[in-house]
Amino acid sequence: EPEVTQTPSHQVTQMGQEVILRCVPISNHLYFYWYRQILGQKVEFLVSFYNNEISEKSEIFDDQFSVERPDGSNFTLKIRSTKLEDSAMYFCASSERVAGALAKNIQYFGAGTRLSVL
Amino acid sequence: QKEVEQNSGPLSVPEGAIASLNCTYSDRGSQSFFWYRQYSGKSPELIMSIYSNGDKEDGRFTAQLNKASQYVSLLIRDSQPSDSATYLCAAGGKLIFGQGTELSVKP
Numbered sequence: 001e002p003e004v005t006q007t008p009s010h011q012v013t014q015m016g017q018e019v020i021l022r023c024v025p026i027s028n029h030l031y032f033y034w035y036r037q038i039l040g041q042k043v044e045f046l047v048s049f050y051n052n053e054i055s056e057k058s059e060i061f062d063d064q065f066s067v068e069r070p071d072g073s074n075f076t077l078k079i080r081s082t083k084l085e086d087s088a089m090y091f092c093a094s095s096e097r098v099a100g101a102l103a104k105n106i107q108y109f110g111a112g113t114r115l116s117v118l
Numbered sequence: 119q120k121e122v123e124q125n126s127g128p129l130s131v132p133e134g135a136i137a138s139l140n141c142t143y144s145d146r147g148s149q150s151f152f153w154y155r156q157y158s159g160k161s162p163e164l165i166m167s168i169y170s171n172g173d174k175e176d177g178r179f180t181a182q183l184n185k186a187s188q189y190v191s192l193l194i195r196d197s198q199p200s201d202s203a204t205y206l207c208a209a210g211g212k213l214i215f216g217q218g219t220e221l222s223v224k225p
Binding site: 033035041042043044045048056058089091093097105106107108109110111112 | 211212213214
């Protein structure tokens with residue numbers, strides 16, 4: 001069964017360092033998303049990406065964050081200068097999301113990357 | 119601010135009972151609603167999606183949507199210990215999640 005793949009499963013970094021989280025969405029999906037979940041808190045939307053550009057972003061997704069689809073399969077989230085409060089689980093998701101077809105909006109999540117900023 | 123609210127629980131039910139999980143949402147424009155299950159330390163796993171008023175059944179799970187009341191619910195029949203998890207209600211295209219309801223099914 002197709003699945004969203006995320007690497008690494010756990011990333012430890014020092015405050016101020018740059019990190020890149022990687023995702024391989026399901027192959028025929030058109031929309032890609034990043035969410036984060038701070039320990040004990042709700043899952044929060046960060047950004048959605050379609051047709052090689054950001055379609056929507058939240059207030060959390062400030063200038064320290066960027067997303068990229070460097071090739072036909074990978075989708076990355078970069079945090080330029082990590083802060084302690086960036087420590088969280090980061091989930092990538094993808095959906096077919098064909099316009100006018102609500103059923104295609106179902107988002108499938110990867111296993112997540114646990115980011116620990118020390 | 120678009121919000122999704124859930125009763126936080128924990129909700130404890132005996133094995134074989136019906137578990138009832140509830141959710142309200144603030145954005146009247148939302149058209150898509152989802153229930154995800156999340157085991158501790160794992161990612162959200164889709165259980166049900168619902169788009170129209172009324173009930174939608176899939177095996178032991180029934181989702182109910184009432185757009186007039188801005189209310190979504192999930193019923194789990196014949197609850198099993200393996201159903202013990204946190205259940206997340208989500209709405210919209212960019213998913214807005216509730217804080218989750220922790221369900222514990224006791225053998």
